[in-house]
Amino acid sequence: MNDGALSLPWLVIRQDDNGNRYRVGRYATRAEAQKIADSLDGRGHKQLYWVERIGQTSSPSEEGTRN
Numbered sequence: 001m002n003d004g005a006l007s008l009p010w011l012v013i014r015q016d017d018n019g020n021r022y023r024v025g026r027y028a029t030r031a032e033a034q035k036i037a038d039s040l041d042g043r044g045h046k047q048l049y050w051v052e053r054i055g056q057t058s059s060p061s062e063e064g065t066r067n
Contacts, residue, residue: 012037015048024049 008026010033015021024040027033030051037049 009054011052013050013052017046
């Protein structure tokens with residue numbers, strides 16, 4: 001891993017209605033990433049938002065719940 005991955009290991013991921021996934025941002029802590037994901041999710045759009053750590057490859061549909 002590079003230094004960026006070590007200092008900002010938490011990602012917020014968005015999945016749109018067509019199943020396309022996009023990285024919204026990278027964050028230093030899980031709490032910070034979760035706050036952003038919750039804020040975006042609360043806007044009422046149909047997209048899904050979740051938090052994952054770099055190297056983790058699961059999604060909410062694979063886990064059965066959101067992180």
